[in-house]
Amino acid sequence: MGAPIQNPVTVYNFLNYLKFEKRYAENTILAYEEDLQQFFGYLQQQFNLQQPALGEIAAAFIRSWLASLKENRNSARTINRKISTLKSFFKYHLRTGQLEQSPMTTIISPKMPKRLPVYVEQKDTDTLFRYVEFPDTWSGKTDRLILSIFYNTGMRLSELINLKESQVNASANTIKVLGKGNKERVIPVSAVLIKEIAGYMAQKSQVLEAPDKIYLLVNEKGRKLYRKYVYQAVNKYLSAVTTIDKKSPHVLRHTFATHLTNNGADLNAVKELLGHSSLAATQIYTHNTIEKLKDIYKKAHPKA
Known part of the structure; x- marks a missing residue:
């Protein structure tokens, strides 16, 4: 799973x-692995901890690592992600009985600057x-449907x-989606x-030779x-109608949610x-709605 790690x-x-029980996506697992590899590499380099027992990893070591990340101009978002990785890592070992107390209990995450979703x-x-x-053309039909x-x-x-033909229910006007952690919605x-x-x-078999069914x-x-095909298609057609900086599939996800809340x-x-696990992740879209209302108020109210 990548380069050898210091605490295998x-x-x-x-x-x-994460892979077999939580069923996380490969890219997510690689991100966790990279964070842990970086962390254990730091312990080895700074504190000469070659193969530390879990109980040896003190909160002070973690704070030192986080401070070094900040000094190297890592963003609050990046540091918070790495903290989340360590929290999950130690929580897993608490659950399996390999650890009695997590060193993360006194670690405070840096405040995130509010960033409204682009839509x-x-x-x-x-x-x-x-x-x-x-x-x-077939590409034109595919791009529009995307x-x-x-x-x-x-x-x-x-x-x-990964959307399959079988996930589309034409009689009920619904689409079943398999999301993060194999959760269906x-x-x-x-x-x-x-x-x-x-x-x-219907046109697949008529236009294409032996298409994936x-x-x-x-x-x-x-x-x-x-992935690259989809990114390019979205960027190409959004560029024709908007001047926003980001023109990605995720921007269309933000657009869907923002238009609904608006x-x-x-x-x-x-x-x-959206398939969010908590309401907190969805609440960012209310900020866009409030900004929209403020704009309407300023333009329409006589005393604004």
Whole structure:
């Protein structure tokens, strides 16, 4: 699983737990591994701890590492992610009985600067789907459907790439999504999107030679899409309608959620649609709504 690590048994067992029990995505596991490798490397270099027992790892060592990260100009977001990795690591070993007390209990995470999610204005999404011309080619049909699904469901990039034909329920107008940790959620969609998906599926066999019939979205060779293809398609068409800096699939996820909250959707419902595990992750979209209301107030109220 990457380069050799300084504390192989404890780290290896933890990574296997993430992989086989928690069923985390490969990229997530690699991020955990990288954080732990960096941490144990620091312990070895700074404190000459070659193979430390878990009980030897004091909070002071952790604070020293975090201070070095700050000195090296790591952002609060990056440092918080590394703290989260260590918390999960020690919590796992508490649960398995390898550790009596976590050294993380006195570690305080740095405050995060508030950063509102970037999203596409509703007038721009209207322009995208009403007036932007998509080529009458298989790539053009695929690109339009990619954008339609992202905007209508708010699903993640990995969820879209792995979306199977069998997950689309045309009779119920729903799409079943397999999210983080293999959690399933059902997203209601419009009859218009279902019709678009049905047309795409029907044309697969007519237009392409031996296309993949398991995964919904395929390229002109009939093969399952890859991440870079989707990124490029989203960037290309969003560039035609908006000047925002970020033009990624995740921006369309933010757009889906922000447009729902701006139009009065219940926050708990948005949480379920996005597949968030806690309401705190969804509440960032209320800030966008408040900013929108402030803007309307300033423009419309006589005393503003």
